[in-house]
Amino acid sequence: MNILDREMKPWLHGIVAVLFGFCLLWAMITFPKMHNTLVDYVNKILYYPEKPAIELRNIIKYSSNWVLERSTLQDRVSKLELANRSMAAQLLNASIKPISPVEGMVTAKITLRYPEDWWQGFRVDKGSKDGIKEGAAVTSEGFLIGRVMRVYSSYAWIQMITSSSFLIAAAVDETRDLGVINGDDKGNLTLLYVPEERGLKKGMGVSTSLMGRHVPPGIPIGRIIESKESKDGFLPVRIEAGAHLTQLYSVEVYTGGEYKE
Amino acid sequence: MISLTVIWFLQDFIQVFLMGFFIVPDIFLMSLLFVALLPGTIKEKQVLLIWVAFAGGIIWDFRWTNLPGLTAAINAGLVSLSCYTWRKLPAQGRTVVLFAFILTASILFSGLAHFVLWTVPSQVAFRQILVQQLLGVPLVVIFSLIYWKASDRNV
DSSP states (O other): OHHHHHHTOHHHHHHHHHHHHHHHHHHHHHOHHHHHHHHHHHHHHHHHHHHHHHHHHHHHHHHHHHHHHHHHHHHHHHHHHHHHHHHHHHHHHTTOOOOOOOOOEEEEEEEEOOGGGTTTEEEESOOGGGTOOTTOEEEETTEEEEEEEEEOSSOEEEEETTSTTOEEEEEETTTOOEEEEEEOSSSOEEEEOOBGGGOOOTTOEEEEOTTSSSOOTTOEEEEEEEEOOOBTTBOOEEEEESSOTTSOSEEEEEOSOOOOO | OHHHHHHHHHHHHHHHHTTTTOOOOOHHHHHHHHHHTSTTOOHHHHHHHHHHHHHHHHHHIIIIISOTTHHHHHHHHHHHHHHHHHHHSOGGGOOHHHHHHHHHHHHHHHHHHHHHHTSOOOHHHHHHHHHHHHHHHHHHHHHHHHHHHHHHHHO
16 A cells, blocks of 8 residues: 555656656667657657648748748849840850750748757658659759758658758859868858869859759859868868748759759 | 647647747646646646656657657656645645746746757857746746636635
């Protein structure tokens, strides 16, 4: 009876629960695969009850942004149309037949972005059934912000360009110098392996080069801010991302053709 | 238990809706403490509430903190500690003011523990925790008023 009474003591259960909680925390840190599976599983279940909140949030967000973004987008469309016309004319002059675009884009909403992985990745609400493939480019406002890391049927995890494990070939628009873009998990971007004598200037654009299977060339990434200290004859260059990486609510994922290595 | 599940989902719903602006106050923890410290709550129910706190915390961790076990341990620990303190007090001492104090101390501890263990300590994170705590103040008042009414009925 005494044992039974002790078993019903709230403090005893409290201690057991706290210990169990910390054991679980240790287990999750030790076995990240199991952790990821469980996180995905719970998030998959919660996706449906949370959907009204996500939709409501997006409606408010988009309607407030609509007025502000409209004029900016109209300006951009006009500029792009002009550029497109001029390029079409140049292609015509050079007797090159323009290629019709084959790649598609899927707009996906961000459903999860952990504070501790803020600059590393996030989850979107579109997956393989929407045509998303592993490694595909992810853009926001036309600028590259990352690529698809893991794909599931109805959602996918995106690795951001600011992640330290993200490496992608890029070219400086004005000089066509090639380098590799790398993040630092703190929101900064660096263009690596550019020879120091190249004399890159602040404000020059950087975009993707034809190097990845799913990442098309020519997607703008950002602009050069400054050069860092020279290392082994190469000059790491600091890049300012073109997209607003702290204000990501939805992104575009490339679902089109594959690009040769 | 259904009402606690609804409250958990309500907290999750608000957090999804306000994601990026601030962290929602821990309504679930406040509700657990409210039910656990009501005069009519028996020991068996308090034990059940500790495990409900644990379960709610663990799902919250999987969804939001990415540190499964942290919120679960904090919630369960706080509910059991509050129950223990409450039971050690004479009936005359179990006042609304003390209830409000326990509620405030619990959400403050939970917020600080999350700030230290979960976030990367920064000004932004501190501001978010501060806003969360400030938003918790009217909720503490509301819960205390409800508690006052509920304990009046139980006398």
